[in-house]
Structure formats: C-alpha cells, structure tokens
Amino acid sequence: MSxxxxxxxxxxxxxxxxxxxxxxxxDKSDASSKIVIGIPQDLEDSLDPHEATAAGTREVxxxxxxxxxxxxxxxxxxxxxxxxxxxxxxxxTYSFILRDGVKFHDGTNVExxxxxxSIEKCAGLTGGQVLIAGLSNIESVEIADKNLIDITxxxxxxxxxxxxxxxNAAIIxxxxxxxxxxxxxxxxxxxxSRSPQDNIVLKKFDGYWxxxxxxxxxxxxxxxNADSIVMNLNGGAVDMFARLTVTQTQQLNDxxxxxxxxxxxxxxxxxxxxxxxxxNVDVRRALSYAVDxxxxxxxxxxxxxxxxxxxxxxxxxxxxxxxxDSYPTxxxxxxxxxxxAGYPDGFSFSITVPSNYQPHVEAAQVISEQxxxxxxxxxxxxxxxxxxxxxVYTARNYEATVIGVDASSLTATAMLDRFVSDAENNFTxxxxxxxxxxxxxxxxxxxxxxxxxxxxxxxxxxAENAANVYIQDMAEFxxxxxxxxxxxxxxxxxxxxxxxxxxGQ
Amino acid sequence: xxNLMFRIRKNPEMYIGAAIIVVMxxxxxxxxxxxxxxxxxxxxxxxxxxxxxxxxxxxxxxxxDLYARLSIGGATTLFIAVATVFIGxxxxxxxxxxxxxxxxxxxxxxxxxxxxVLAFPSILLALVFISLFGSGTFKVIISLGILFIPSFARxxxxxxxxxxxxxxxxxxxxxxxxxxxIMFVHILPNIIPVLLSSTVIGFNNAVLAEAxxxxxxxxxxxxxxxxxxxxxxxxxFLFSEPSYAIITGVTIALIVLGFSLLGDGLKKNA
Numbered sequence: 037m038s039x040x041x042x043x044x045x046x047x048x049x050x051x052x053x054x055x056x057x058x059x060x061x062x063d064k065s066d067a068s069s070k071i072v073i074g075i076p077q078d079l080e081d082s083l084d085p086h087e088a089t090a091a092g093t094r095e096v097x098x099x100x101x102x103x104x105x106x107x108x109x110x111x112x113x114x115x116x117x118x119x120x121x122x123x124x125x126x127x128x129t130y131s132f133i134l135r136d137g138v139k140f141h142d143g144t145n146v147e148x149x150x151x152x153x154s155i156e157k158c159a160g161l162t163g164g165q166v167l168i169a170g171l172s173n174i175e176s177v178e179i180a181d182k183n184l185i186d187i188t189x190x191x192x193x194x195x196x197x198x199x200x201x202x203x204n205a206a207i208i209x210x211x212x213x214x215x216x217x218x219x220x221x222x223x224x225x226x227x228x229s230r231s232p233q234d235n236i237v238l239k240k241f242d243g244y245w246x247x248x249x250x251x252x253x254x255x256x257x258x259x260x261n262a263d264s265i266v267m268n269l270n271g272g273a274v275d276m277f278a279r280l281t282v283t284q285t286q287q288l289n290d291x292x293x294x295x296x297x298x299x300x301x302x303x304x305x306x307x308x309x310x311x312x313x314x315x316n317v318d319v320r321r322a323l324s325y326a327v328d329x330x331x332x333x334x335x336x337x338x339x340x341x342x343x344x345x346x347x348x349x350x351x352x353x354x355x356x357x358x359x360x361d362s363y364p365t366x367x368x369x370x371x372x373x374x375x376x377a378g379y380p381d382g383f384s385f386s387i388t389v390p391s392n393y394q395p396h397v398e399a400a401q402v403i404s405e406q407x408x409x410x411x412x413x414x415x416x417x418x419x420x421x422x423x424x425x426x427x428v429y430t431a432r433n434y435e436a437t438v439i440g441v442d443a444s445s446l447t448a449t450a451m452l453d454r455f456v457s458d459a460e461n462n463f464t465x466x467x468x469x470x471x472x473x474x475x476x477x478x479x480x481x482x483x484x485x486x487x488x489x490x491x492x493x494x495x496x497x498x499a500e501n502a503a504n505v506y507i508q509d510m511a512e513f514x515x516x517x518x519x520x521x522x523x524x525x526x527x528x529x530x531x532x533x534x535x536x537x538x539x540g541q
Numbered sequence: 542x543x544n545l546m547f548r549i550r551k552n553p554e555m556y557i558g559a560a561i562i563v564v565m566x567x568x569x570x571x572x573x574x575x576x577x578x579x580x581x582x583x584x585x586x587x588x589x590x591x592x593x594x595x596x597x598x599x600x601x602x603x604x605x606d607l608y609a610r611l612s613i614g615g616a617t618t619l620f621i622a623v624a625t626v627f628i629g630x631x632x633x634x635x636x637x638x639x640x641x642x643x644x645x646x647x648x649x650x651x652x653x654x655x656x657x658v659l660a661f662p663s664i665l666l667a668l669v670f671i672s673l674f675g676s677g678t679f680k681v682i683i684s685l686g687i688l689f690i691p692s693f694a695r696x697x698x699x700x701x702x703x704x705x706x707x708x709x710x711x712x713x714x715x716x717x718x719x720x721x722x723i724m725f726v727h728i729l730p731n732i733i734p735v736l737l738s739s740t741v742i743g744f745n746n747a748v749l750a751e752a753x754x755x756x757x758x759x760x761x762x763x764x765x766x767x768x769x770x771x772x773x774x775x776x777x778f779l780f781s782e783p784s785y786a787i788i789t790g791v792t793i794a795l796i797v798l799g800f801s802l803l804g805d806g807l808k809k810n811a
Binding site for chain 1: 585675763764777
C-alpha cells in the first residue's frame with residue numbers, strides 16, 4: 037500500500053513541471069497570436085499586384101499592398117500611401133502628397149520615384165502594355181517635388197481616384213526586380229512564404245504607417261476541394277473561411293460564428309457571345325426566360341441572395357437599377373424565341389465551371405436542369421481553377437460558364453468596362469456598337485447626374501440584349517472561429533485581415 | 542437440393558457473392574425501370590426529404606429522388622466497369638495470346654512496355670489521360686480500359702506459355718492445325734476458368750476506379766450521376782445529412798464485396 041502511495045507521489049511531482057510547461061507554451065502562443073484562414077485557390081496568377089487578375093488573388097494581396105489611396109469598409113476612398121490629394125479645376129491633373137514615413141516591407145522608405153515607377157508601369161507608359169484598364173487614361177506622371185506627384189490625364193475622369201485606390205494599382209519599390217515571386221508592399225501584412233498548392237504565410241508588418249494589424253501571423257491554407265472545407269473548419273485546421281454556402285454553414289459546430297453579408301459580385305451564366313448559337317440575341321433571351329432565378333436561390337442557398345438583372349450589384353446603390361424582372365420565367369416565350377432563332381428543337385452546349393467553387397457548380401446544375409424544359413441540353417464540364425483561368429477567362433475558349441464577376445475597383449465602371457467590344461477583360465466577347473458609344477460618353481460627361489444616367493443606360497443595354505443570363509449577388513457567409521472577432525465586410529471583393537483580432541485582445 | 546447445399550458449403554464465397562450481386566442488380570434494375578422520377582429532376586419542396594413511400598431513400602440537396610439517382614448512377618458505374626473490363630479483356634487476350642504463344646523479341650518488347658504501364662499507379666495514368674483528352678463517361682471508359690489491358694495480357698500470356706507445351710497442343714499441331722486455330726480454339730477455352738476469376742476481380746477494380754475518379758471530379762460530370770459522383774456530392778453534407786453518404790457508400794461497398802467474393806469463389810473452383 038505504502039509503495040503505491042510513494043509511486044503516486046512521484047507521479048504527481050513528475051507532473052508538475054509538465055503542467056507548468058504546458059502553461060508556459062500556452063502563454064507563448066497568446067503573445068504571438070495567429071490565425072489560419074482557408075482560401076479556395078492558390079495564388080497562381082502572380083503576386084505582383086499589377087499583374088494579378090484573379091479576384092481570389094487580389095483579396096489576399098489587399099493585405100500586402102496599398103495604392104496611393106485605398107477603399108474603406110463603407111465604400112469610401114481614403115488616403116493611404118498618399119496623405120492627401122487635390123484635383124485641378126479643369127479635372128486634368130491630380131496632385132498627390134506623399135505621406136511621411138511610409139515604409140516598404142524591406143524597410144526602405146517610399147519615395148516619389150517608386151510611385152512614379154509603379155503608376156507608369158500600371159499605365160503602360162514605360163513601354164509595357166496597359167496593366168490596369170482604368171489607368172490607360174494617364175498622359176504623364178511627374179515628380180513635382182520630393183513628396184508631390186502630379187498625374188496628368190488625357191481626359192478628365194471622375195473615377196480616377198477609384199482606379200488609384202485599386203489594389204492592382206499598388207505602390208511597389210522600383211528596386212524589386214521580381215515582384216511576381218517576392219512581393220514587397222506597404223500594407224499591414226508582409227509576405228513570408230508560399231508553398232504552392234498548400235499555403236501562403238503572412239506576418240504583421242511592424243513598420244506599418246496606419247492602424248497596425250492585431251494578429252501576428254496569418255497562414256492562408258489552400259483548400260481547393262469544396263467538399264472538405266467543413267471538415268477542415270470543424271476539425272480545427274482552419275479558423276476562418278469566407279464565402280461559404282448555406283449548406284456548409286449549417287454543418288459547422290458551435291465553435292464558429294457565421295456572419296452574413298453580400299459578396300458584391302454578379303453571378304451569372306456568362307455566355308461567349310462570339311460563338312454560335314450565343315451570337316444570336318434571341319437565343320440569349322430565350323435562355324434568360326428559361327432560367328428561373330428564384331428556383332436557383334431556393335435550391336442552392338435557402339433563398340438567400342439578391343437577384344440581379346444586369347452587371348451591377350446593389351451595393352453600388354447610386355448606380356444600381358433593379359433589372360431583375362427583365363426576363364420573368366416564361367418557358368413558352370423561351371421556346372418561341374428559340375424557334376425564331378432557328379433552333380426549334382433546342383441545341384447542346386457545355387457550361388465550364390471551376391470545380392472549387394461549390395456555389396457555381398450547384399447553380400450550373402440547376403440551370404442545366406431548367407434548360408431541359410426548352411429542349412436545350414447543357415452539359416457541365418468541371419475544370420480546375422487554373423484551367424478555368426487559362427481556357428475560359430484568358431483564351432475565351434468556351435461556350436458558357438457560371439462564375440461571379442466582381443468590381444476590381446470601387447467604381448461602377450469596373451462592373452461595366454468589360455463589356456466594351458475591345459476591352460482586354462471582355463471574356464464574354466460582348467460586342468454592341470451602341471454600348472461602346474454609350475461607354476465612351478462616360479469619359480466626356482462631366483456632370484454627375486448625367487453620368488449616373490449613362491451607367492443606368494449601360495445596365496439596361498446589357499439586360500435588353502441579354503448579354504448573359506444574370507442570376508444574383510450572392511449572399512456571403514463567413515465562418516469565423518469564436519476565438520476571433522472583428523471580421524469586416526467591404527463593398528468590394530477583399531478580405532481585410534488587419535481588422536481581425538483575438539477576442540479580448 | 543442436397544447437392545446444392547453441399548456445393549454452397551464447399552464454396553460459400555461464390556454463392557454469397559453471387560447472391561449479393563443478384564440483389565444489388567435487382568435493386569438497380571428495378572430503380573431504372575420502375576422509378577417514376579427523372580433522376581435529374583429537381584424539386585425545391587423535397588430538399589433532403591426523409592425516406593417515405595414516395596421517396597424510398599429520401600432526396601438529395603436539390604430534391605432529386607435518391608433511389609432514382611442511385612439506380613441510374615449504379616447502372617452508369619456498372620456500365621463503365623463492364624465496358625472497361627471488356628476493352629481490357631479483349632486486348633489482353635490478343636496481346637497475351639500472341640506474346641505467350643510465339644515468345645521472342647515481340648514478346649520481350651510488349652511485356653516490358655506492359656511492365657512500364659503497370660509500374661505507374663493507375664489513378665495517376667488515368668489523370669494524365671483525362672487531362673489530355675478531357676473528362677466524360679466515354680473518356681473514362683477508354684482511359685480505364687487501356688489501363689486494364691496489361692494485367693489481363695499478363696495472365697493470358699502466362700497461361701498460353703504453360704499450355705503451349707502441353708500434350709493436347711502438340712497433338713493438335715501434329716494434326717496440322719494452324720497457329721490461330723490452336724490459340725483460339727484449343728488453348729483459349731482451357732484458360733477460361735482462370736480468365737473468368739480475374740475478369741471478375743478486374744470488374745471489381747473497375748467499379749472502384751470509376752468511383753474514385755468520379756469522386757475526384759474527373760470522371761462522370763454532373764448532373765449525370767454515378768456512385769462515385771454521388772459520394773463526392775454527399776461529402777458536402779456528411780454532417781447534416783449523413784444518410785446520403787451512407788446509402789451511396791454502402792452501395793459501392795456491397796457491389797465490390799459481391800464481386801470480390803464471387804472472384805475468390807471462382808478462383809477456388811478453377
């Protein structure tokens with residue numbers, strides 16, 4: 037008996053340091069706070085902000101890079117690398133005053149030359165191509181003083197500050213020869229490393245000029261398989277995941293808080309307007325009549341989501357007009373239109389969908405089923421995200437796709453410029469001279485009210501010609517572990533990691 | 542009757558396997574023929590409906606009848622498996638017979654090529670095929686079919702090598718029978734028992750291969766269903782609607798188990 041007691045005592049004593057050690061390590065992890073955030077795809081396109089095209093890449097780079105200006109959560113444009121700016125009376129020249137003491141992640145100060153270099157590179161003034169469509173309007177970038185930059189435009193453009201606030205127009209050091217693999221910016225987080233197809237590691241930048249980030253280490257874990265997201269969350273491998281479906285949120289355990297917002301994108305069945313039969317407006321209208329948006333919402337998102345009828349989402353309230361009733365579901369009318377277009381027996385086409393975006397895969401399945409009613413046979417082709425980017429978005433080698441298109445900058449123009457015939461990002465190959473003419477007017481119309489009118493006309497044009505089968509601005513569900521708080525929704529497709537913090541921090 | 546009991550006791554695997562397969566086939570065929578539902582028809586009011594007389598297995602996330610989808614999906618999976626094994630067996634017999642019977646340089650070359658194909662994990666090769674030629678039911682059949690050729694070719698070749706030295710082949714040759722006649726009229730019928738059991742096992746592998754390819758999203762494309770595709774879709778609802786995944790998973794497991802037992806039993810008989 038006594039032997040056992042001694043043994044018990046020895047064991048107890050042995051346990052004390054163990055307990056103390058665990059407590060120690062617990063303290064340590066509190067001091068260096070960290071969070072693991074799941075993202076659906078790797079940042080394959082480029083880590084160079086000027087080259088990045090995918091929304092999923094930009095939303096991450098938002099934390100690493102900043103432009104002269106940047107968007108805030110309410111949709112306003114606020115100063116960032118520049119502390120202030122003014123516009124000349126004629127609207128041709130914008131003068132930016134550089135903020136004092138803004139540092140790049142490598143420790144060097146941001147100089148006027150870096151700004152000139154970055155803006156000129158984006159605008160294609162240094163010989164390369166125009167990297168950001170909105171900046172092609174720049175005539176010249178001049179260093180007026182040590183901390184004063186004058187940007188002169190070819191035509192006055194009210195949207196110019198919004199283009200400058202775009203993450204794509206970030207200021208990068210001119211000394212960095214490899215921005216695509218070695219990103220150096222001025223944002224609240226700095227890039228540490230990337231393991232392709234696995235993770236990206238960011239670290240809080242201590243020299244940040246503004247409100248510093250709260251969480252020290254951010255690891256972005258790539259989960260390309262939509263089916264395993266819930267398991268990763270429930271299993272504790274990931275603390276946060278944005279843009280979940282309703283079904284996914286219903287399966288989360290109690291350790292998560294589900295936040296609801298809007299994604300600020302336009303999900304649609306995008307049609308390649310250049311290929312048969314979608315070059316025929318009647319065919320496109322027929323599809324629009326045949327697709328029942330309410331049914332899609334009912335089947336895929338428990339009716340959450342905001343039906344839209346053109347390429348604009350409600351968050352741009354000033355410009356948005358509700359066109360969601362342009363094509364009420366009407367099978368008979370759809371059939372008539374198909375017949376008049378020369379397809380009385382329907383036709384077959386394939387919808388190419390990136391398999392990592394579960395909501396789009398689900399919407400495509402519902403659409404495929406709905407189109408059967410008018411004799412149209414839509415096959416679904418699931419592809420990897422990179423294949424989608426190269427085949428559909430870049431090479432435009434597809435018939436139709438379901439995807440969400442967002443605004444790359446805080447302007448209504450960003451939702452509409454891609455439908456201009458010769459726009460570089462016009463992946464739907466939409467081509468209508470009337471649209472091009474209207475769009476060109478935007479640049480020469482100074483009055484705000486008249487401009488808003490033009491934006492509305494542009495949306496009507498897209499709806500009237502059924503450029504694509506517009507579905508919805510999707511409801512956004514963010515799962516955030518209850519250890520954290522501070523998730524902030526933006527009226528843009530971005531994630532702001534800097535506002536996240538541990539509860540009680 | 543007594544005779545049957547005796548046979549079952551002597552080789553229970555074969556009969557249990559056969560019984561499982563017959564039952565599964567009956568369920569699938571009944572569903573394909575008699576189910577009143579279009580397997581792709583969606584019904585918002587029946588989302589995740591519980592099993593009921595109207596929907597014997599309930600419904601999936603789009604309100605599609607699970608029994609209708611399971612039977613058409615099972616049929617698709619079985620069709621792919623049959624076609625795959627068919628390609629594998631036919632080409633396997635031709636290659637195996639020629640190389641096993643004649644031997645020589647051609648045998649060496651073909652068999653080394655065979656080894657090379659066998660050396661790769663089959664899913665990896667299937668992935669390569671699919672990324673080269675695109676996905677879809679028929680491409681899955683062709684890519685899996687090609688992958689199945691080497692294993693059959695090997696079995697047939699070793700049997701042909703063994704048999705070509707046996708007395709009955711020698712006598713046939715003395716009788717003046719041509720090579721082709723000896724190969725396909727004399728030897729082939731004699732190796733059928735061995736071939737049959739490996740065909741059944743190959744069939745088993747084909748069901749699993751299709752299921753895993755569709756599960757990975759490179760096989761059958763939605764909205765078409767196959768057992769693997771359904772399992773992959775069910776995975777998203779594993780926690781909220783486990784019955785979807787369980788029903789599909791159990792179906793795959795039973796089909797595989799049935800063919801596996803049957804294959805073992807046939808091997809015992811051979």
